[in-house]
Amino acid sequence: MGSEEKDKLVHQEDSILEVSHLKKYFPVKGGFFGGVTGEVKAVDDVSFRIKRGSTMGLVGESGCGKSTTGRTILRLIEKTSGTVLFNGEDVSQADKKKLRELRTKMQIIFQDPYSSLSPRLPVGEIIGEAVRQHNLVPKEQYNDYITQVMLNCGLQEYHKDRYPHEFSGGQRQRICIARALALKPEFIVCDEPVSALDVSIQAQIINLLKELQEKMNLTYLFISHDLSVVEHISDTIGVMYLGGLVETGETEDIFSNPLHPYTRALFSAIPMPDPDMKINRTILEGDIPSPANPPKGCKFHTRCKDCMAVCKEVAPEERDVGNGHMVRCHLYDQG
Amino acid sequence: MKKFLVKRLLISMVLLVFVSMIIYGIMRCMPASFVETKAMELAQKPGAKSYEEWLAQLNASYGLDSGIIQGYFTWASKAVRGQFGDSWNYNQPVLQKFSSVIWYSFALAFSAFFLEIIIAIPAGVAAARKQYSATDYSITVIALIGISLPSFFFATILKWVFAVKLNWLDLYGIVGRMHQQMSPMGQILDMAKHMIMPVATLTIVGIGSLMRYTRTNMLEVLNSDYIRTARAKGLPERKVINYHAFRNILIPIITLLGGTLPGLFGGALITETLFQIPGIGYTSYQCIVLGDIPFVMFYMLFSAVLILAGNLIADILYAVVDPRVRVN
Numbered sequence: 301m302g303s304e305e306k307d308k309l310v311h312q313e314d315s316i317l318e319v320s321h322l323k324k325y326f327p328v329k330g331g332f333f334g335g336v337t338g339e340v341k342a343v344d345d346v347s348f349r350i351k352r353g354s355t356m357g358l359v360g361e362s363g364c365g366k367s368t369t370g371r372t373i374l375r376l377i378e379k380t381s382g383t384v385l386f387n388g389e390d391v392s393q394a395d396k397k398k399l400r401e402l403r404t405k406m407q408i409i410f411q412d413p414y415s416s417l418s419p420r421l422p423v424g425e426i427i428g429e430a431v432r433q434h435n436l437v438p439k440e441q442y443n444d445y446i447t448q449v450m451l452n453c454g455l456q457e458y459h460k461d462r463y464p465h466e467f468s469g470g471q472r473q474r475i476c477i478a479r480a481l482a483l484k485p486e487f488i489v490c491d492e493p494v495s496a497l498d499v500s501i502q503a504q505i506i507n508l509l510k511e512l513q514e515k516m517n518l519t520y521l522f523i524s525h526d527l528s529v530v531e532h533i534s535d536t537i538g539v540m541y542l543g544g545l546v547e548t549g550e551t552e553d554i555f556s557n558p559l560h561p562y563t564r565a566l567f568s569a570i571p572m573p574d575p576d577m578k579i580n581r582t583i584l585e586g587d588i589p590s591p592a593n594p595p596k597g598c599k600f601h602t603r604c605k606d607c608m609a610v611c612k613e614v615a616p617e618e619r620d621v622g623n624g625h626m627v628r629c630h631l632y633d634q635g
Numbered sequence: 636m637k638k639f640l641v642k643r644l645l646i647s648m649v650l651l652v653f654v655s656m657i658i659y660g661i662m663r664c665m666p667a668s669f670v671e672t673k674a675m676e677l678a679q680k681p682g683a684k685s686y687e688e689w690l691a692q693l694n695a696s697y698g699l700d701s702g703i704i705q706g707y708f709t710w711a712s713k714a715v716r717g718q719f720g721d722s723w724n725y726n727q728p729v730l731q732k733f734s735s736v737i738w739y740s741f742a743l744a745f746s747a748f749f750l751e752i753i754i755a756i757p758a759g760v761a762a763a764r765k766q767y768s769a770t771d772y773s774i775t776v777i778a779l780i781g782i783s784l785p786s787f788f789f790a791t792i793l794k795w796v797f798a799v800k801l802n803w804l805d806l807y808g809i810v811g812r813m814h815q816q817m818s819p820m821g822q823i824l825d826m827a828k829h830m831i832m833p834v835a836t837l838t839i840v841g842i843g844s845l846m847r848y849t850r851t852n853m854l855e856v857l858n859s860d861y862i863r864t865a866r867a868k869g870l871p872e873r874k875v876i877n878y879h880a881f882r883n884i885l886i887p888i889i890t891l892l893g894g895t896l897p898g899l900f901g902g903a904l905i906t907e908t909l910f911q912i913p914g915i916g917y918t919s920y921q922c923i924v925l926g927d928i929p930f931v932m933f934y935m936l937f938s939a940v941l942i943l944a945g946n947l948i949a950d951i952l953y954a955v956v957d958p959r960v961r962v963n
Binding site for chain 1: 866
């Protein structure tokens with residue numbers, strides 16, 4: 301990777317997270333002796349920045365590497381290459397002790413509130429365990445602190461001694477949020493936090509997240525495949541396809557002027573609550589190609605209706621079309 | 636919980652009735668009964684009565700002249716009052732013979748059980764933590780060898796190495812030649828020394844399945860979302876494994892171990908026979924072969940009670956360790 305030296309990441313003061321050329325390849329094992337026969341390029345050269353106190357939405361269809369990106373940033377999965385700077389510090393250089401410290405600053409809320417809470421621990425312990433582990437509050441304030449965090453997230457004090465199975469999905473997600481917040485994080489990866497919930501509960505949780513963001517000056521990386529949710533909560537948006545970012549920019553820019561054919565197809569698929577409204581849907585043909593064997597050139601060319609000869613050969617470079625709106629598509633080459 | 640216990644106990648009673656009925660039926664139908672063997676023996680003595688006469692006489696005195704169903708109820712009516720009669724083979728009360736041999740089996744099984752737990756569970760956890768590593772493969776291979784090869788094979792190897800070649804231990808028996816001359820402490824040590832090889836055999840044979848079981852459950856738990864949550868919290872790995880993951884594999888392990896508790900009293904027939912340990916497995920095997928109905932009936936019923944009790948214990952423990960079950 302000779303190019304890495306060239307565009308060495310420069311830390312910008314207002315960025316909390318800077319991701320540069322992040323790659324995560326999973327080895328594919330096969331054959332008689334179980335040797336490595338290939339690799340799945342789950343995250344392939346992803347770069348972006350998030351400003352402190354803002355929310356970046358990461359959208360894309362299932363299996364495009366959104367969650368892997370989130371987890372690789374937090375080092376829940378070790379990256380293959382690339383750099384992740386958190387407050388200007390390289391996350392991948394942190395040793396075990398330093399990493400545990402970083403974990404309090406960078407938190408994650410998982411998609412499935414049913415499976416991400418240990419069934420064997422009471423809620424108070426789930427929320428408070430790590431607080432004690434990291435000595436975040438003095439012992440005598442510990443109980444009040446946990447209660448306060450729970451109240452902030454819409455839970456009651458008497459919930460402390462209950463077990464996760466006694467709660468509904470929405471309440472469980474509140475527990476997950478409280479658990480993450482108890483560590484006083486600066487940055488939270490929200491990995492499809494509302495996908496498993498009812499629409500009415502989704503709104504409650506989204507509003508809770510927004511409220512907490514204002515109160516505590518949090519930064520979110522909001523991973524979702526639900527575009528209306530992302531539009532509601534995000535300041536900037538990144539659209540992912542097959543492990544790579546195809547378009548990034550301010551939320552308004554992307555929604556009012558989607559440039560990449562994939563983004564357009566994605567947006568035309570947003571369901572409209574009005575049955576009489578005629579929408580001109582762009583239906584994508586075929587399946588998402590295998591990330592173990594991505595197409596040559598532009599990864600999207602196999603399904604793109606604007607596919608040109610050049611698309612099949614050359615991977616497009618990232619291009620700024622104004623106001624930080626970046627797109628990777630040969631359609632905008634001439635500009 | 637109370638209701639649950641009462642219900643389970645009542646079901647167990649019903650089961651015991653059927654179990655005893657079936658076993659009694661089988662025992663009565665076995666070819667070459669105790670009485671026939673004895674009649675044959677007595678009839679061959681010089682000047683004795685004929686085989687038929689002895690048979691009729693012995694059948695009457697052992698209570699085998701009635702039908703199977705009537706015989707069962709005669710046995711059952713005494714058994715519910717705690718009268719299990721005399722063992723035909725040993726000519727002493729069943730309970731007396733039983734209590735004189737059971738502790739050998741228990742000591743043997745308990746030591747093996749204890750060793751299995753302290754070896755197999757950590758090994759299973761270690762294998763799961765480093766899945767597909769050299770550690771994992773070597774533990775798995777050892778476990779598979781333990782599961783696949785029979786106990787008499789190990790027993791023979793152990794005997795050959797430690798008794799024949801090295802001459803450290805006695806080939807068989809529960810006490811040494813000088814046992815009577817030893818001090819009480821020395822006698823205990825002498826017996827312990829004779830237990831080494833049988834216990835080792837039982838442990839090696841039993842370790843594999845528990846280890847595989849631990850590994851499978853641990854792998855499942857380690858891949859679950861809440862372990863990822865625990866790691867994301869920034870907990871040390873030690874705490875993730877010992878506190879979060881281990882708690883969750885306790886349920887299946889306790890259920891499994893609860894089920895094996897009766898085995899502690901059930902005796903290890905093959906191992907006891909190989910090392911000539913006069914335990915319950917060895918004794919009851921001889922009684923089964925000879926058709927000693929009172930002893931076999933008691934032993935079988937005792938085993939059935941242990942299995943039912945084991946399942947009940949497992950269910951209760953299950954509730955203790957799993958908060959989700961506890962509430963209901």
